Amino acid sequence: MMCPSTKKQILADSHTHSRNSFDGSASVRALYEGARRRGIRYLTVTDHYDCNELPAENLGKTQKASFAEISACAQGAPETVTVLSGMELGQPLQALAWAERLLAAEPCDFVLGSLHNLENFSDFYDLDYTAQPLEPLFDRYFSEMLDMIAWGNFDSLAHLSYPLRYLPDGFSQAAAYFKSGQDSVLRALAKAGKALEINTSGLRQRIGVTLPDADTVRRFRELGGELITLGSDAHTAEDVGAGIAEGVLIAAAAGFSQIAVYRNRKPELLPIE
Template sequence: MLADYHVHSEFSDDSSYPMDEVCAHACELGITELCFTDHVDYGVKPDFDNIPSDMKGVRIENGIPVTNVDYKHYFPRIEQMREQFAPNLVVRTGMEFGAQSHTLEQFNALFERYASVWDFIILSIHQVDDQEFWSGDFQKGRTQAEYNMAYYEEMLYVAEHFDNWSVLGHLDLIKRYDPAGIWPDSNTRDIVAEILKCVIRKGKGIEVNTSSFRYGLPDLQPSTEILRLYRDLGGRILTFGSDSHKPKHLGAHIPEVHDRVRALGYSQFCTFNHMEPMFCEL
């Protein structure tokens, strides 16, 4: 079974890949199940239908405000895809919550607002204190130790204080945007272990994000060391996602990563239905 559980479409601010093209392409690639997980990042983006009249704090790109998902059209469009591509492709309803410690109330409200439709939620840390990693704003003025530890501390807080999620996305994402190079896992092992214990205690999981290949990282994301630690702590819930934003990303490297994760001692991965993990053989 080939499932891609981290897929972005034209409803994400950083993608223009139409949902119907995603689904058609998935069928061509032999993907049997996918989950749309478009971006919501409270704190740095307003909702599509709640742009402030004075545009204060709103980023403009190519003359267009950068916003969160257009919820009104997102969920019906996924339902259309589900009907259009059945039975060849199972299409799940998800989202990627770019949560921060000060935005959890907004995410709880969003989750409850659409409680009946969710299949899957990726919990990701994309910013801390509304400072972006990709732009370098968060790292600026901090030592490598300071910004790495602050990233994992934020993740631990969010994981402990928020319940409406399925898996932690690209757990060691900070490596992708570290201007000083990759900080060794040994330096963060203790706090990562605390995060993983929280994941397991809550009955949640982690994703293996195959975008590590296109970003030129030297290891999987999360790293093989983190995956071994998760296994040793008793973690069982794993999903695989390409973090696709365009056609060449979709499904990329997932079969290869199946093999690598199997070699680490895992025998199963998960898909999700109505927020419940469904175990599949690797």
């Protein structure tokens, strides 16, 4: 479905976290106000659902609270900002029964698939990159990601280069190895008809580039990718929409003419002019 033109800027942020995420601080209403101030037209709230985290029952409580807050905000929001419901479904195959239970419990507009940690490993955020060879870890990361794509119950792949976000300085060889191994994931994602997220959080962090970077977005297009989503990965109201304009430019330079926003798990396409 084609949406009306947004006239040179895609004012959509499809990856944000409210206080219903363990690391979020803002109410959904505050996220909405942040979106309104930045001129964001489409705001999707995608709170964390890390399926492998215990106690898993807490995920259901998070879901009820998050979706109730999203619904209340969406009903009261002026038409200038469309508030959509989403989930960032983390490590779904590490606790598949919980992942599928969450997906069945509440209908939503959009599901991000993400992988923050390998099975039986800590989050890459907490990982000691100097304690082990990184190449085998990256191989496992790609393998788990391919399994997630084969499962397929998500809409867009979040921050593909997440492990590089926390890579210390001096690991350029490991970074090159990671980038050289991405093709299998990009190819599978394109074949499955899934979107690739341009996550702009890296522009606010030490890594200084989007996740994934512009070269990877271009490669996704070369391998047949057709759908791109944009997300600030904001955990505060102040970061809603941050870097989205830069993400649009990266998508356009890679050969994409549209950005996807999901409603009822279906992509609606915003043309890039």
